[in-house]
Amino acid sequence: MTALVKKDARRIDATEARIATLTLPSGGFSAPARADALARLRAAGLPVRRDEYWKFTDPAALNAPEATAAGAMAEIGAPLFAERDRVRIVFNDGVFDADASDDLSLAGVEIQRLAEADRADLHWARDLYGVLEARGQSPVLRPHAALNTAAASDGLLIRVTGTAPKPLHIHYTHSGETADAILHHCVRVEPGAELTLLETGPAAARFNKVLEVDVAEGGRFHHVRAQGRDHARRAITHVFARVGREALFKSFTLTVNGVMTRNEALIEIVGDNAVAHVAGAALGDGKDGSFHHDDTVFVTHDAVACESRQVFKKVLKNGATGVFQGKILVKPGAQKTDGYQISQSLLLDEDSQFLAKPELEIYADDVKCSHGSTTGAIDETALFYLRSRGVPVEDAQTLLILSFLADAIAEIEDAEIAADIVARLEGWLARRRR
């Protein structure tokens, strides 16, 4: 570990109390990685509020030995992406649901479950499992990701060797009141291969998920996920990506509801002329209990002529809180970098708040990097314009909220998938009028 962590008895106690409740799988190809990760977790300790990247988000409920109860709520309307041709794999409370899942078969893609593959000592995923997570621990510690690598009960190991003809969809259902799920997926996109990965569903009362994605030269990876529905759920997720030469990595996350969500994205661009975009749209209504949403993003440029985009938008009402911590790090030699970061919030009342910490750290002299952060209310002039055309005030507000989110949604390349996401947003907004 490179970062210094203030050690104190309370942090150590909390960490050991959490570790005591974990079931650590033994044996298999992942065993060394799991042991290393456990050591990383012990060395780091779980986060506390005074840690630099936890000032805006209280980690207590994520650290606690047990998950806080969260009721599962019935889905409203058709499930997301129901009309898309896709391979669907379901985990319920973090446990693979064979009956609800399609066969793990998709042309150009090898899909295996971690729990099954882990019976073998040799596996391609040995070079990936916990590897990108460990790299992502520097310069900022991510103890919950180490915890995940150590203790993940299952997940998918996905090796993409061709152009997948349809998306792979992982759906996480939730039924147990105190279900505490830890899943870890690895995706290896081989040179020139392409996959779209969809993720949906509330997953558990508390969900810790890591997704490690290695996109090799010329590979293309599209990630679209929707976290939602259950009001009381909590989640901490990490996406660790390594993007190779002329490769493309795109990730979009929609978050609605949830007491607490922390999504970290750690993107390392290692090959020249690569492109990495990460985007998010979060809508929170504090009326449903509370809503706290945190995007923590770290993009590292370590190659020449690469492009990165961070586009994060939050719509907050009734005392909801949005957090954005985003960094672009341009390493020495990463010339011709084109880095961009925008974080914006739309506050629908005076009770909600948005906390943003944009950072740029640049060690190359021929780069183009920009960042911006704004927070504001609905534009009264635009609202009047729409109303003057006969659009009722609430419909006008909905249109302006969708307008506000448009740049983030535009990061989804597939038009049909983007339309599904917009429909989901419209439904959420329609249910929350007045």
Place this chain on the structure above:
Amino acid sequence: MLEIKNLHVELEDGGKSILKGVNLTVEAGKVHAIMGPNGSGKSTLSYVLSGRDGYAVTEGSATLEGEELLEMEPEERAAAGLFLAFQYPVEIPGVGNMTFLRTAVNAQRKARGEEELSAGEFLKIVREKAKTLKIDAEMLKRPVNVGFSGGEKKRNEILQMAMLEPRMCILDETDSGLDVDAMKLVAEGVNALRDPGRAFLVITHYQRLLDHIKPDVVHIMADGRIIKTGGPELALEVEKNGYADILAELA
């Protein structure tokens, strides 16, 4: 059609008095123009009639076909048949022009208890009307007013007017920022909508727009009141001598 009686308006913030007793009647089928120097209250009149926030009506009334406008929400005024073409049309990124138009048309139809237009019907009508305003399919697809030139924005306003078929149209300095060709195109669009059942109130600084949209009546507004009313020749007089003569005459 539109009847404004003794309208007094002040700014909600600070209480500055802007309109100081406006009286105006616009009959169906007629085009009235309001001219006046900067700060005379012309734009405020258009905003107050269409229901923009920030203004307090302290006295008077404004009715559309006998219905009191000033008590209605902006969207109710629109459904009642009032339309304001904005001086500065607002850009709305991420909302397609077509989506916006259809939402507006159907919201008004719904408010009036009429059947909503299907996507097919709507498309047919919008294409036809867009064509006469030289608005191409690309412009219809783009987000509302985003990246539009000044002329395109104003043509888009007229397209909205054509789609919404209001009874009372207010044009707030529609000529501002337009070159002669763009102004002609906009004026043609407006003229095509002239109808015995529809009235226009054209607010402008300059006579030149009135060469293309010929008014029946011209009003001169100054310091929150209409100080002179006449025929089209009044606009020509303003063009020739400016407002100073008229103001001096009344002083």
